[in-house]
Amino acid sequence: MQVQLKNIEVEKSKTTKINEVDFDNLAFGSVYSDHMLVCDYKNGAWETPKIMPYQPIILDPAAKIFHYGQSIFEGMKAYKDTDGKPWLFRPLDNHKRLNISAKRMAIPEIPEETFIEGLTTLLHLEKDWIPTTPGSSLYIRPFVMASGIGFHASPADEYKFIICCAPSGAYFSGKVSVLIEEQYSRSANGGVGYAKAGGNYAGQFYPTQLAIKKGYNQVIWTDDNTHEYIEEAGAMNIFIRINDTLITGPTSDRILDGITRKSILEIAEDEGIKTEVRKISVTEVVTAAKSGKLKEMFGAGTAAVVSPIAAFGYKGVDYDLPELNDDYASLLKKRITDIQYNRTEDKFGWRFKV
Structure with missing residues (x-):
């Protein structure tokens, strides 16, 4: 499947943390890659996604995520084969389910091209973060939260769609x-x-x-x-x-x-x-x-x-x-x-x- 998203903004990190990571001993979801995707919903529409260095998010104390819990997420993984080629597993199903969640939580649905091309563009940038140790993968967390402000109990008028990545080792829970x-x-x-x-x-x-x-x-x-x-x-x-x-x-x-x-x-x-x-x-x-x-x-x-x-x-x-x-x-x-x-x-x- 090919999608074209025009003018996606990419700001590359001036430094990398990758050399500090022990890829043979990765806890699940505790180390984060260099970049993240951020896309804002304002004035009734989703804007063009931006890829930027991984960083904290600034939110107003009155942002509705803090008061009424409008937030949804997905869990995905990227894998590398023995030739070093990266792969995803059923990403269109994740996009579909994210929008099912969005509809139930009165959050604007994410366009398919925003989700798929935003994700693949981010992964092209972060491909070296996909581990190759057996059983390991790059865990991907797309999520949406209400960033619009107000203490009144109603859906927000602004939202943030974010994708962060975390290289993770084999998930083994034992008996x-x-x-x-x-x-x-x-x-x-x-x-x-x-x-x-x-x-x-x-x-x-x-x-x-x-x-x-x-x-x-x-x-x-x-x-x-x-x-x-x-x-x-x-x-x-x-x-x-x-x-x-x-x-x-x-x-x-x-x-x-x-x-x-x-x-x-x-x-x-x-x-x-x-x-x-x-x-x-x-x-x-x-x-x-x-x-x-x-x-x-x-x-x-x-x-x-x-x-x-x-x-x-x-x-x-x-x-x-x-x-x-x-x-x-x-x-x-x-x-x-x-x-x-x-x-x-x-x-x-x-x-x-x-």
């Missing part, structure tokens, strides 16, 4: 134990759970801290009404394998339509793995664990791709999952990452050359 939530909810019917709104994640922190104090790593979210149905794993979609069937919940106005989730479903079908997209109850999962039919549980998202769950707790009882040699999690993660790093054919058309 994760999770607590099935019985009281708190991530989102509710009619709410903003399907949008990548900043407040969704802020609201998760407190219940997650409570779970950590009990010895768990993360929370499994259940439905807001009855807490009887499994919905998400922390900030990730969740997959559950009972016998040889891989199950995940349907998307709704409570559940994020994850890009990794969609990819896993298509790859599983290609592998001949039986999948079901349906509601799955906590009772069904507990019963399957007791009978030995519960084989796997794993989260799916951009950061980790696939994060296996080793155990879960519910109503004071812990249940361990078996260690398998033929687990679906490893197979599906390899299939996705082989496409992302250009190690194999991309029959789905997901890989995007920068």
Whole structure:
């Protein structure tokens, strides 16, 4: 796909931090590249993006982001293959989802050419920041926030669209134990759970801290009404394998339509793995664990791709999952990452050359 955005402004940094970075020991999202993209919405239109040195943002104390939380974001990665060529994975899906979030949060939608050419122009400038250590990548964070001012409770009249990049090592969480939530909810019917709104994640922190104090790593979210149905794993979609069937919940106005989730479903079908997209109850999962039919549980998202769950707790009882040699999690993660790093054919058309 080719897009042409006229007169994009590029101000190159006079210095670089790249020589100070240990690319073999990168924590996730804690080191930032030399440049960022900034695009302002003013007078009813998005202006031409500007690429500038990475720097703090100046905002008025009355900016509505601080008072009414109008903010959305995406998570993406850029990868390098063995020839040093950079690639993206399904970026048009990220753009589409960003605008779904924007619409729900009463934020002006981002034009496709602004998103795609702004992003690719930034990555051409930052290509040396894409790590080549196995499993590493350049994490990309596009986000939009309300910069217009006013204490009145209404949408802002000005916004900032920004893209920042952070070289990150392999995201490995080890053996994760999770607590099935019985009281708190991530989102509710009619709410903003399907949008990548900043407040969704802020609201998760407190219940997650409570779970950590009990010895768990993360929370499994259940439905807001009855807490009887499994919905998400922390900030990730969740997959559950009972016998040889891989199950995940349907998307709704409570559940994020994850890009990794969609990819896993298509790859599983290609592998001949039986999948079901349906509601799955906590009772069904507990019963399957007791009978030995519960084989796997794993989260799916951009950061980790696939994060296996080793155990879960519910109503004071812990249940361990078996260690398998033929687990679906490893197979599906390899299939996705082989496409992302250009190690194999991309029959789905997901890989995007920068």
